[in-house]
Structures are given as C-alpha cells and as structure tokens.
Amino acid sequence: MSWTGKILRINLTSGEITSEALNEQWKNEYLGSRGLATKYLAEEIDPACKPLSAENKMIMATGPLTGTMAATGGRYVVVTKGPLTNCIACSNSGGFIGAEMKNAGWDMIIFEGKSPNPVYLYIENDKAELLPADEIWGTSVWHTDEWLHNKHQDPLLRIAAVGRPAENGCFYAGIINDLHRAAGRSGVGTVMASKNLKAVAIRGTLGVGNLADPEGFMKAVNDGKAALAENPVTGQGLPAYGTQVLMNVINEIGALPTNNMKDVQFDGAHAISGEAMHEPRKSDGRPNLTTNAACFGCTIACGRISTIDQGHFSVQNKSKYWGNSGGLEYEAAWALGADNGVDDLDALTYVNFICNEEGFDPITFGATVAAAMEMFEDGDLTLEQTGGIAFNFGSAEALTKAVELVASGEGFGQDLALGSKRLCEKYGRPELSMTVKGQEFPAYDPRGIQGIGLNYATSNRGACHLRGYTVASEVLGIPEKTDPLTAEGKPGLVKAFQDITGAVDSSGLCLFTTFAWTLDNIAPQIQAACGSKWTVDYLLEVGERIWNMEREFNLKAGITSDDDTLPERLLKEAAKTGPAKGLVSQVAEMMPEYYQLRGWSEDGVPTDETRKRLGLIK
Amino acid sequence: MNITLKCFAGLKRHLPPHAKANAAIVEVDAEMSVYQVIDFFKIDREEAYLVILNGVFVCPTERNSTILKDNDTLALWPEVAGG
Numbered sequence: 234m235s236w237t238g239k240i241l242r243i244n245l246t247s248g249e250i251t252s253e254a255l256n257e258q259w260k261n262e263y264l265g266s267r268g269l270a271t272k273y274l275a276e277e278i279d280p281a282c283k284p285l286s287a288e289n290k291m292i293m294a295t296g297p298l299t300g301t302m303a304a305t306g307g308r309y310v311v312v313t314k315g316p317l318t319n320c321i322a323c324s325n326s327g328g329f330i331g332a333e334m335k336n337a338g339w340d341m342i343i344f345e346g347k348s349p350n351p352v353y354l355y356i357e358n359d360k361a362e363l364l365p366a367d368e369i370w371g372t373s374v375w376h377t378d379e380w381l382h383n384k385h386q387d388p389l390l391r392i393a394a395v396g397r398p399a400e401n402g403c404f405y406a407g408i409i410n411d412l413h414r415a416a417g418r419s420g421v422g423t424v425m426a427s428k429n430l431k432a433v434a435i436r437g438t439l440g441v442g443n444l445a446d447p448e449g450f451m452k453a454v455n456d457g458k459a460a461l462a463e464n465p466v467t468g469q470g471l472p473a474y475g476t477q478v479l480m481n482v483i484n485e486i487g488a489l490p491t492n493n494m495k496d497v498q499f500d501g502a503h504a505i506s507g508e509a510m511h512e513p514r515k516s517d518g519r520p521n522l523t524t525n526a527a528c529f530g531c532t533i534a535c536g537r538i539s540t541i542d543q544g545h546f547s548v549q550n551k552s553k554y555w556g557n558s559g560g561l562e563y564e565a566a567w568a569l570g571a572d573n574g575v576d577d578l579d580a581l582t583y584v585n586f587i588c589n590e591e592g593f594d595p596i597t598f599g600a601t602v603a604a605a606m607e608m609f610e611d612g613d614l615t616l617e618q619t620g621g622i623a624f625n626f627g628s629a630e631a632l633t634k635a636v637e638l639v640a641s642g643e644g645f646g647q648d649l650a651l652g653s654k655r656l657c658e659k660y661g662r663p664e665l666s667m668t669v670k671g672q673e674f675p676a677y678d679p680r681g682i683q684g685i686g687l688n689y690a691t692s693n694r695g696a697c698h699l700r701g702y703t704v705a706s707e708v709l710g711i712p713e714k715t716d717p718l719t720a721e722g723k724p725g726l727v728k729a730f731q732d733i734t735g736a737v738d739s740s741g742l743c744l745f746t747t748f749a750w751t752l753d754n755i756a757p758q759i760q761a762a763c764g765s766k767w768t769v770d771y772l773l774e775v776g777e778r779i780w781n782m783e784r785e786f787n788l789k790a791g792i793t794s795d796d797d798t799l800p801e802r803l804l805k806e807a808a809k810t811g812p813a814k815g816l817v818s819q820v821a822e823m824m825p826e827y828y829q830l831r832g833w834s835e836d837g838v839p840t841d842e843t844r845k846r847l848g849l850i851k
Numbered sequence: 852m853n854i855t856l857k858c859f860a861g862l863k864r865h866l867p868p869h870a871k872a873n874a875a876i877v878e879v880d881a882e883m884s885v886y887q888v889i890d891f892f893k894i895d896r897e898e899a900y901l902v903i904l905n906g907v908f909v910c911p912t913e914r915n916s917t918i919l920k921d922n923d924t925l926a927l928w929p930e931v932a933g934g
Contacts, residue, residue, distance in 0.1 A: 465900070465930040474860055476933030481859050481873065485926045487906050503872040508859060535933075563933045702934055709901065709932045714910060748932040812906040 235297035235444055235762035236260060241339045241361055243354060245428050246287060246346030250361050255340055261766070262848060264759075266296035267323050268739035268779040270312035270341060274321075275782060277343075280789035284316040284420070285402070285427040287347040293334065293393075293433065294342075296741025297763050300335030300441035300529075302451070304458045305743035307332045307529025314790070315419035316427075317404045317597065317652055318671040318695040321786045324407065324421045325699070325738060326393075327528030327536075328414030330435060333391035337437025348429035353381070353394075356435045366431035373397060373640075374409040374592045381434050393433045396592035399426035401642035403650035405597035413559025413589040414528065419672060419694050422592050450761035457746075457754050458532050464749035466711070471535040471745065472525050476563035477507030479676070484571075486708060486717065487811020488681030490674065491571045492626045493603035494667045494800075497678045497808045501576025505566050509578055516542050521578055523557050533745060537561060539582050547583035547633045559589050564698070567676030568599025573606060574626035584636045591640040597652055600673035602635050604653040604665050613660050620644040664801050670695035670792065679803050679820065681813035682707050684715070684723035687823045688731065690797045693783035699744060701730035711748055718812060720819040724827035735776030778847040781831075781839050785849065794837035797824060852881050854919055856892065857926040865894050881921075885914040888925060901928035 242251045256273075263269040270292040282288040291313040298306040309331025315322025334342070337358050351370040352363045369377045377394040391411065399406030399422040406422035407415045416422070444450045461467040470478055483489045484502035491499040503509060510522040519540065526536035539560025541548050548554040561569075561581055565588070569581045588595040602624070608614040609624035616623065620638070622645065624631045638646025648656055653666040653673055667674050672695025679686025684703035692700040703726050707717035715726060733752060737744055740759055747755075752769040759767040798804075803818045828835065832843030844850045857874040858866045867875050879888055889899050902909045903926040909917050919925065 466932045470860060470929065470931040471933070474931070474933075478860050478928075478931045479933040481857075481926075482901065482903075482928060482931065485857070485903050485906055486908070503874075508863070508873055698934060704934070705932060708908075710908075710930075711932055714908065717908075745932075745934065 235301065236265065237335065237338050237340050237443070239339055241342045241356070243342065243344045243363070244346050245344060245348040245352070245363070245430060248363055250363070262775070263779060264297065264736065264739040264767070264775055265340065266294050266299070266308065266310050266739045266741055267312065267325070268735060268775060270294035270310060271321060271323060271779065271783060271786070273341070273343065274312050274314070275786050278314065280314065280786045281791065282314060284314045284319060284424060287428070289314050289424060291344045291421070291424050291428065292341060295331050295335045295340055296739055298758065299741030300332040301444070301762060303454050303530065303742060303758050304461055304532045305528070305530060305746050306741050307531065308741050308743055309334060310738070311408055311416040311421040313421055313424045315421065315694065316423050317420040319790055320670050320695060320792060321693055321783045322419035322421050323694055324416035324418045326408070326410055326414050326416040327531070327743060328411035329529045330391040330393050330410040331741070332529040333435045333437045335437065335441050336439055337435055338439050342433070344428060344430060347427070351429050351431050353432040353434060354430065355385070356433070356437070358437055358439055369431055371397060371400065373590050375412060375590045377432050378412055381432060385434065387436060389436060391435050394431060394592070395422040395426045396590065396640070397642060398591055398593045398639055398650060399423050401650065403593055403639060403642070404652045404655065405594040407592050407594050409589055409592045415589070415592070415594070417594045418596070418697065444762050445764045446761045450758065453757040453761045457750060457758055460754055461532050461746065461749050466748040467533045467745065471533050474507035475525065475535045475537045477510060477537070477561060477566055479563045480506035480566060481508065482708065483677060486681060487808060487813050488678040488717065489567065489571050490667070490676065490678045492574045493572060493607040493665065494674070494678065494802055495607070496810070497681055497813060498810050499571040499574070501574070502571060504576040505570040505578050505581055510537070510539065510560065514542050516544050521582060522560060528743070531743065535745060541579045541582050541586070545579040545583070546630070547580055554583060554586055558586050561585050564675050565595035565599070568596045568673070569632065572599050572603040573632055575629050575632050577629040580629035580633055584632055587636045587640055593639060596675055597673045598636065598639060598649070600667055601649055601653040601656055602632055604657050604667070605649065606631070607665050608657070608660055608662050611662070613662050618645065667800055667802070668696055669799060670796050672696045677704055678808070678813070679799055679818040680808040680816050681811060682717040683720045683819055683823070684717070684726050686799055686803065686818040686820045687723055687727045687827060690799055690820050690824070691727065691827060693780065693787055700734055701727050702734070702744070703727055703730050705748065712751065718816065720823050724823050724830055727827060728830050731780055732773055732776035735779035736772040739775065739779065774847070778849065781843065781847055781849055784839060788838060797837055852921040853878055854888070854922065855924040856888070857924065858894070859926065859928045860931055861929050862894060862899065862927050865892050879919070883919055885909055885917045885919065885925065888919060889914070889927070894927065898929050899927045900930040
C-alpha cells in the first residue's frame with residue numbers, strides 16, 4: 234500500500250544488481266524513508282565501520298507518500314554512516330528525483346561495496362544498469378547533469394550526482410539532484426564518491442498507486458493543500474521570502490551567530506536578508522531574486538531562483554554564472570554571510586552557486602571558513618599557509634576564493650575540505666570549531682535560543698536544526714510561543730519536536746508542512762495511503778522508535794554522553810548584546826531531564842525498559 | 852518621542868517613505884502602548900503576528916499594557932517561518 238514493495242540492491246564491487254521485496258515487518262515499524270532506511274543500514278553494517286570504506290553502505294530511500302499527489306510528496310533521503318561525524322547520517326532532499334525513483338517502481342536503492350572503476354547507475358523503470366563514468370569523473374555536478382542528459386537524450390531524466398570535492402575526499406560533500414537541490418549534510422556525497430559512484434540517473438513512468446483508500450486519500454490530500462494555502466506562513470511568507478525571511482528575525486532577537494559565534498548580532502544582516510533579495514540592485518535595477526520555485530508536488534514553493542550582478546567581482550568574465558540558478562536559503566546565507574561577517578549578497582549567491590555546482594554543504598563550508606578567519610586573525614594561520622589569502626572576517630574576496638579552492642581541491646582548499654573540527658585540530662585551536670559530533674551548527678545561537686542548543690547537543694547526525702526545530706515555538710510561536718531565553722520546559726519540547734520530525738521525515742513529506750500542519754493533518758494522509766494503523770499516536774511512537782534506533786547506532790559507533798554537549802564558547806562566553814546578553818547555553822542543566830524523558834540512563838543509553846517499549850528488543 | 856519602527860516581509864508597506872532597510876525613526880506620542888503604535892500606522896493587529904520590542908517578543912495579552920519609551924525599537928512581522 235503506497236509503498237512499491239521493492240528494493241533495488243546494487244553491489245558495486247561485483248556489479249551485481251538485484252531486486253528484492255521490502256521487509257514487511259520493518260515497514261510497519263519504521264514507515265519509510267529516514268526510519269526504514271536507517272533500520273536497513275543498522276541491520277546491514279557494523280556501526281563501527283569506517284565511513285569511507287567499502288564496508289559502509291549508502292541507501293537512497295523514498296517514503297510512502299513520495300511520488301503521490303500529497304503536497305510536498307517529493308522527498309527522498311540518503312542514509313549512510315557519515316564521514317564528517319562518524320555517526321548516522323541522513324540527508325533529506327526535495328526536487329524531483331525522489332518522486333522519479335518511486336515512479337520507476339523502487340522504494341529504496343541500497344548501494345554496497347565499491348566499484349573498481351567510476352560508474353553511474355541508470356534506471357529506467359525495471360531496467361537498472363551500471364555504466365562507465367570515466368568521462369565525467371573529475372567534473373562538476375552541473376557538467377555531469379548536462380553530459381547525462383545529452384548521452385541519454387532524455388530531458389526528463391532525473392539526476393543526482395557528486396562533484397569534484399566528493400571525489401577529493403572533502404568531508405562535507407553532498408549529493409545534488411536536479412541541479413540545485415541537495416542531500417547536503419554530513420558528507421553523504423563523500424561516501425557516494427568513495428564507492429566510485431558518480432551519479433544516479435532515473436526515468437520512471439510506472440506511476441505511484443496502490444493506495445489503501447484512493448478516495449479517502451484525495452480528500453485528505455485536498456484538505457491538507459487547503460490548510461497550506463490558508464496558512465500565512467506556507468501560503469504567503471515562504472513563497473514570497475523563502476526561509477530567508479528569518480535573517481532579520483533572528484538578528485533582531487539576538488540569536489544570529491556572527492564571526493564564528495563570537496557575537497550574536499550582525500550589522501550587515503539586512504543586506505543579506507530575504508527582504509534584501511527583493512530590492513533592486515543599483516547596477517542593473519534587477520533584484521537578486523527572480524522567482525520562487527517548487528519541488529515535486531509542492532504547493533508552498535519556498536525555493537529561491539536568483540541571479541548575480543554581472544558586474545560583481547566574483548563573476549566577471551564568468552558568463553556561466555550570469556543566469557538564473559538556485560538562490561540563497563537562510564542557513565546558507567547565514568553560514569556564508571553572518572558567520573563570516575560578509576554582507577555582500579552577490580558574493581554569497583556566487584558561493585552558493587558553486588556549492589550547488591560542485592556539491593558541498595554551504596553550512597559546514599561557511600562555518601569552516603569562519604573558523605579559519607578566527608584562526609587567521611589570531612595568528613594561528615599565516616598567509617603562507619592560506620596561499621596568500623587574508624582570511625579576515627568580512628572579506629568577501631577570501632570567501633569567494635575559498636569556495637573556488639574547495640571546489641578544485643587545490644592549495645588551502647584541501648585544509649578547508651576537512652571541515653572545521655579537523656581544521657581547528659590541525660592548527661592547534663580545537664576549541665574554535667563550532668560543532669557537535671563534528672558537524673557545524675546551523676543559524677541559531679544556543680545562548681539566545683536555549684531549546685535549540687539542547688537539540689544541537691542531542692541530534693543524532695551532529696548539530697542540526699532539522700532534527701528538532703524548536704525555533705518554531707521559541708521564536709516564531711508555532712504551534713505556541715515559548716520563551717527562548719529559558720531552559721525550563723525545553724527538554725520536553727525538544728523531545729516532542731524530535732519525535733514528530735522522525736515521523737514526518739519518514740513519510741516522504743517535507744518538514745516545512747509542519748508550519749501549517751500538525752500530525753492531525755498528516756496522519757489522515759498516511760492512513761489513507763498506507764492503512765488505518767498510522768494514527769497520530771502510532772506516528773509519535775514510530776518517531777520515538779526511530780530516534781532511539783539512531784541513538785543505538787551512534788552508541789555502537791563509539792558516541793558517549795560526553796559527546797552530547799556544545800563547544801566551550803557557548804557554555805562559557807556569554808552573549809554580548811541583545812536580550813540574551815550575559816547568558817550562556819544551559820545545555821548541561823537540561824540534559825538530565827532530557828535523558829529521563831527519553832527513558833535513557835544517566836549515561837544517555839536507552840534502558841532495556843525503553844527498548845522493549847519501543848520494540849527495539851523483543 | 853522617537854522610536855525605531857521596523858516592518859518586515861509583507862508589512863513593509865506600512866513604513867513611511869523615508870524608511871531604509873525596513874526601518875524608520877518615527878515620532879509617536881509619549882506613553883503609547885504597543886497596540887496604539889500598531890494602530891497609529893494602520894497595521895492590522897492580527898497581521899502583526901510577531902511583535903518584538905527591543906529584541907523581546909511581546910505576547911498579544913501584553914500589547915495593550917506594554918508602554919514604549921523614547922528610543923525603543925519595535926519590530927513587526929506577519930506570521931513567518933523558515934528553517
């Protein structure tokens with residue numbers, strides 16, 4: 234029901250390709266996408282394996298609503314053990330390839346082993362074959378996309394690919410699909426390239442059906458679309474301003490990490506905000522933002538399509554970047570902008586284009602440059618080591634040169650490709666890496682938003698806002714407003730957001746629907762597609778089960794409760810301005826209550842009672 | 852007294868012509884409440900969903916009783932979100 238019931242298994246070592254049935258029991262316990270793929274990975278690999286070894290596997294997975302007519306039903310995930318974090322990695326992407334995979338008849342593709350030569354996977358419904366990729370190895374995602382479309386003479390081919398940084402071992406390379414949508418975090422693209430897999434190209438024409446209750450599904454889906462259209466966030470705010478509407482909000486409340494999290498407010502915030510993207514440029518009178526864009530089946534359309542001023546220093550004589558392409562989302566604009574003290578919107582857009590073209594995570598990249606800038610200004614990095622680039626906060630020139638070096642893998646780009654944790658360790662300043670479990674923070678300062686700090690510290694894929702977005706409640710009042718400056722009540726709030734997110738991520742829907750929808754809107758859609766058992770209560774149980782399964786994976790990988798914390802800066806250096814002035818993160822105070830609510834021991838280990846309750850042991 | 856009024860996203864249209872970067876210094880009567888300022892600029896009370904005074908959220912039940920002071924910054928948004 235709604236699932237295709239089929240998995241495509243690709244043994245890259247032998248070249249063998251097989252089809253197998255989806256595990257019915259696991260499907261009923263983990264739903265799909267993030268949950269189900271993680272279950273498969275946890276069962277099939279040793280969590281202690283090396284992420285870039287042939288022993289690691291990589292799974293591309295859809296959810297039961299992917300490819301259906303449900304609004305935003307186009308999501309897919311990449312699940313693997315991540316090289317950036319040595320933890321479970323699960324990166325979620327929109328665009329169109331998830332729906333295409335489902336339309337080709339596959340719930341999931343499992344890649345195992347390592348190909349002896351560069352290859353790409355070509356899928357046309359039931360037909361799947363590994364084809365040589367020697368000609369596109371060493372080229373960008375955008376070049377690979379064009380080459381594959383030309384080769385197969387099929388404009389509707391959907392493509393996910395890795396670029397040069399992934400091949401070069403950059404620890405935070407992503408997998409880009411449809412040119413500028415990304416499974417971006419934790420280095421999932423690095424794993425793909427380590428298997429000599431350059432791209433996955435899919436054409437699916439079988440349709441997605443097999444719904445439990447087709448009439449009920451159409452009603453539930455239409456009710457959901459009406460709710461999205463009527464809601465001011467999903468009906469107006471996100472289409473008009475995208476996620477970038479947050480730049481001024483978060484700066485105003487004093488929680489915009491600035492200059493490698495030394496400060497919590499950025500003077501240049503407005504210049505790189507969603508509002509600024511609408512303002513005409515002085516040079517050509519055109520705004521940065523051309524239009525918004527939607528992923529498969531999405532009725533929100535938060536995506537940004539932007540241009541760069543052709544006279545801007547970053548694109549002079551580079552006509553390739555003069556046209557429209559994927560523009561800045563809030564997280565990228567923050568990491569590339571405020572965190573580096575750079576307020577040049579065109580420069581940030583250029584860097585964002587390169588991150589898409591070559592396939593690497595702008596959050597980790599931006600935060601790594603920020604760490605490099607702090608080390609440079611402190612004298613820990615010299616001009617000789619940076620190849621003559623002055624890495625001063627505020628330097629758009631350094632930022633644009635840095636992105637080009639990571640893209641090509643040349644010079645100091647090899648150091649920047651390490652991510653901030655390894656970079657700061659290399660140059661003797663480990664405390665300057667703003668990471669949890671090796672992954673860089675997103676755009677919210679835990680001193681000014683206390684709950685999100687606890688979520689960062691406990692996120693199973695390392696620091697991440699998308700695992701428990703308490704900002705919705707603490708700042709934006711969704712579903713109800715809580716005080717961002719207090720730790721009281723936050724452990725319960727974090728757990729609730731984390732569990733709900735686990736269920737939504739496993740459905741094939743986009744998390745952004747939850748600005749308008751609760752599980753009361755989502756459960757009827759899943760029930761109509763998958764059967765009546767998927768009630769709100771059961772989805773919450775599934776979300777909690779997924780969270781604990783991921784935790785168990787990480788514990789087996791070597792993570793301990795000592796890793797559930799934040800960098801010293803956020804625990805000891807108080808915010809200097811804004812409402813949080815004088816505050817540090819109270820994550821240590823919140824942790825015992827969080828563990829207790831989770832049903833974990835004082836060491837952060839799920840108790841046998843919890844594991845039994847969630848069916849993790851029988 | 853003078854306050855800085857900031858109107859973002861779809862509320863920008865309520866700013867006076869001299870506004871720059873979604874902000875303007877405006878003169879209002881002393882002792883005005885948050886809601887009185889919002890009404891003065893003909894902004895729909897419900898549309899001004901996110902009301903932040905000097906960086907701190909003012910909940911709807913306190914918007915009548917919260918009085919502005921000289922040099923305060925009042926920032927307004929419709930209901931927005933991102934991530």
